[in-house]
Amino acid sequence: MQQINRLEKNEKLWEALAPEVENGIREHRMENFCLEIRDIDGKPVPGAAVRVMQQTHDFDFGCNCLWLGQLGPLNEAYENRLAELFNLVTTTFCLCDVEPEPGVWRFEEGGKEIFRRPPVERVVKFAKKHGIRLKGQPLLAGSWYPPWAKDQNLSNDRIKALYTDYFKRVAERYGDVFDLFDLVNEAFCHTRFPLYTEKLEYVEWAFKTARPMFPEHVKLSLNETAWVFYNSWEGKNNYYELARRLLDSGAKIDTVGFQFHLFDNKVWEAVAGEGAFSYQSVLAFLRLHAKLGLPMYITEITVPSVFGEIRDEALQAEVIERFYRIFFSVPEMRGVLQWNLCDGTAWQNEGDAHGALIDEFMRKKPAYLALEHLLNREWKTMLAHPADGNGRFKFTGFRGKYEITVEGFGMKRTVFRELGRDSKNIIFTLV
Numbered sequence: 001m002q003q004i005n006r007l008e009k010n011e012k013l014w015e016a017l018a019p020e021v022e023n024g025i026r027e028h029r030m031e032n033f034c035l036e037i038r039d040i041d042g043k044p045v046p047g048a049a050v051r052v053m054q055q056t057h058d059f060d061f062g063c064n065c066l067w068l069g070q071l072g073p074l075n076e077a078y079e080n081r082l083a084e085l086f087n088l089v090t091t092t093f094c095l096c097d098v099e100p101e102p103g104v105w106r107f108e109e110g111g112k113e114i115f116r117r118p119p120v121e122r123v124v125k126f127a128k129k130h131g132i133r134l135k136g137q138p139l140l141a142g143s144w145y146p147p148w149a150k151d152q153n154l155s156n157d158r159i160k161a162l163y164t165d166y167f168k169r170v171a172e173r174y175g176d177v178f179d180l181f182d183l184v185n186e187a188f189c190h191t192r193f194p195l196y197t198e199k200l201e202y203v204e205w206a207f208k209t210a211r212p213m214f215p216e217h218v219k220l221s222l223n224e225t226a227w228v229f230y231n232s233w234e235g236k237n238n239y240y241e242l243a244r245r246l247l248d249s250g251a252k253i254d255t256v257g258f259q260f261h262l263f264d265n266k267v268w269e270a271v272a273g274e275g276a277f278s279y280q281s282v283l284a285f286l287r288l289h290a291k292l293g294l295p296m297y298i299t300e301i302t303v304p305s306v307f308g309e310i311r312d313e314a315l316q317a318e319v320i321e322r323f324y325r326i327f328f329s330v331p332e333m334r335g336v337l338q339w340n341l342c343d344g345t346a347w348q349n350e351g352d353a354h355g356a357l358i359d360e361f362m363r364k365k366p367a368y369l370a371l372e373h374l375l376n377r378e379w380k381t382m383l384a385h386p387a388d389g390n391g392r393f394k395f396t397g398f399r400g401k402y403e404i405t406v407e408g409f410g411m412k413r414t415v416f417r418e419l420g421r422d423s424k425n426i427i428f429t430l431v
Contacts, residue, residue, distance in 0.1 A: 013273035024329030044163040044391030048408030051384040060335025062088030090135040094144035137182035142190025171213040207251040223257035259298035304353035317366035
């Protein structure tokens with residue numbers, strides 16, 4: 001009965017925060033654009049018919065694709081659900097699964113299938129087919145240290161040599177394919193990893209070793225689990241302090257990432273407006289880490305739809321939508337990645353929360369529909385009306401790739417163009 005009572009949401013707290021969030025979205029995700037429609041002689045084309053249709057976002061809305069090719073007759077539906085909603089997918093590069101035996105690599109198809117670990121080339125093929133960007137995670141995580149390496153009882157130097165070779169292989173093979181990697185994940189958690197020390201010196205070593213191997217456009221991220229929200233003392237946060245120390249040491253961290261799994265009672269903090277996972281507290285936490293001056297990612301987000309004995313998919317949809325709005329409003333945020341797409345595919349007991357966006361039968365849950373509305377309607381700009389008497393078409397839109405079609409003087413032209421901070425005034429020649 002106590003849990004049921006906690007479903008009574010404190011709407012006043014959200015109503016007080018919502019205007020600030022919406023203002024942040026308008027200020028940090030939208031631009032004022034002006035198309036100047038001209039003929040071949042450079043003269044304005046007054047009254048030209050203009051249509052602008054946003055195709056993609058410059059913000060990363062992603063999801064893991066760890067069941068790619070592993071769902072039998074539901075594979076096609078799974079792929080379609082991913083491609084309909086997201087512009088980025090992530091797959092794991094856990095060394096224990098990529099190199100399950102010494103010298104045996106699973107980059108290509110044809111090897112043994114491993115639960116939630118599709119071969120990398122399968123993921124690359126899917127992404128190319130649908131024009132989706134790629135992220136890899138994690139290249140180094142203590143929980144995924146290979147068992148065969150444990151059995152060999154490698155020295156610290158040999159462990160570093162093992163990972164140096166791995167960084168090099170991934171950089172050479174996928175440096176022109178993937179845009180982002182979590183280089184080190186959950187460093188605070190895995191105290192049994194042989195390189196672990198209280199000061200986490202190996203994290204600095206990893207960034208200084210890997211960064212020169214990858215092309216500059218590939219971003220290498222530091223990532224941590226959701227428990228860092230609690231891990232503060234005397235007004236300090238351990239994760240923030242680690243990132244600050246690494247930057248001060250000269251380690252080049254390109255982005256910082258935060259897992260955001262609302263298991264256990266965390267979702268109640270959100271809906272009740274109390275504790276570390278209330279909407280206000282999460283926003284304050286992100287603003288603290290924004291002081292690092294680095295782009296930020298929510299690398300894994302899970303919001304349950306089952307709470308003890310209660311199934312409430314509407315509550316899941318409401319909470320996830322509000323957090324997406326918060327994340328999208330923070331200027332330093334560069335992306336949010338839903339963790340599991342469909343129920344029945346989560347890792348171990350994570351599935352008890354039913355925190356995916358679609359169910360085991362590929363039915364879209366209310367949470368999927370809520371995000372579909374945000375990503376493909378509310379946060380996509382689509383307009384059609386005539387240019388003014390000077391041939392100008394002014395509009396405010398979200399940054400991303402657009403299809404622009406203009407008709408006038410019996411002519412019609414369509415172009416595809418990225419519109420962002422550096423494209424406020426665009427000359428459009430109608431030929």
